[in-house]
Amino acid sequence: MIGGVASSTDWSWEKLGYVDRIMRLFAADLAAERPASGGGDVHFPRALARAVISHYSSPGDRVLDPFAGWGTTLVVAEQLGRSAVGVELLPERSAAIAQQVGPSTVVHTADARDLGTLHLGEIDLCFTSPPYMTAVGHPQNPLTGYATLDGDYRTYLTRADRCAHRRG
Ligand SMILES: C[S@@+](CC[C@H](N)C(=O)[O-])C[C@H]1O[C@@H](n2cnc3c(N)ncnc32)[C@H](O)[C@@H]1O
Numbered sequence: 001m002i003g004g005v006a007s008s009t010d011w012s013w014e015k016l017g018y019v020d021r022i023m024r025l026f027a028a029d030l031a032a033e034r035p036a037s038g039g040g041d042v043h044f045p046r047a048l049a050r051a052v053i054s055h056y057s058s059p060g061d062r063v064l065d066p067f068a069g070w071g072t073t074l075v076v077a078e079q080l081g082r083s084a085v086g087v088e089l090l091p092e093r094s095a096a097i098a099q100q101v102g103p104s105t106v107v108h109t110a111d112a113r114d115l116g117t118l119h120l121g122e123i124d125l126c127f128t129s130p131p132y133m134t135a136v137g138h139p140q141n142p143l144t145g146y147a148t149l150d151g152d153y154r155t156y157l158t159r160a161d162r163c164a165h166r167r168g
Contacts, residue, residue, distance in 0.1 A: 033046060049075075049076035062082065063127060065086045065127060067131060074100075074101055075097075075100050085123075113163060
């Protein structure tokens, strides 16, 4: 809790500057927004997506999330009048995103390592949180949705970084 208020709905978002917006991230909001099917994986709060997308892009811009998860980036981008496109490896997650967004938002059920083959068009802002792993003792491979046990931290960093540089 920050500044004596209990949630991000208790203050005027429009009056805040960028840093103040980031500071108004609440653990309670994160918990309240947690997807029912969340399991042990992580999402970020809509307030964070709102702060970043509204600060770094303009209405009409195209926002990409190559590790779309439960769709926080895409849902908020759409709410802010941006054109949103996402890539998510797990079909059940991309299906869940499709239920929350309108027809103008595109969700590819695909591997972000193949970003260059997806013809995503010109992207104005990329905002994402990749799947996570620890540097040691983590055989589950984050880039296969933890489905395989060939996790290697160095490979993970290289591959995730390559996703960020691919365009198509
Ligand atoms: C940390 S979560 C993203 C959560 C998202 N920021 C949200 O708020 O919902 C990372 C996501 O990346 C997906 N993922 C893992 N490997 C992937 C890959 N190679 N290509 C695309 N998506 C992948 C996982 O299935 C997971 O849903």
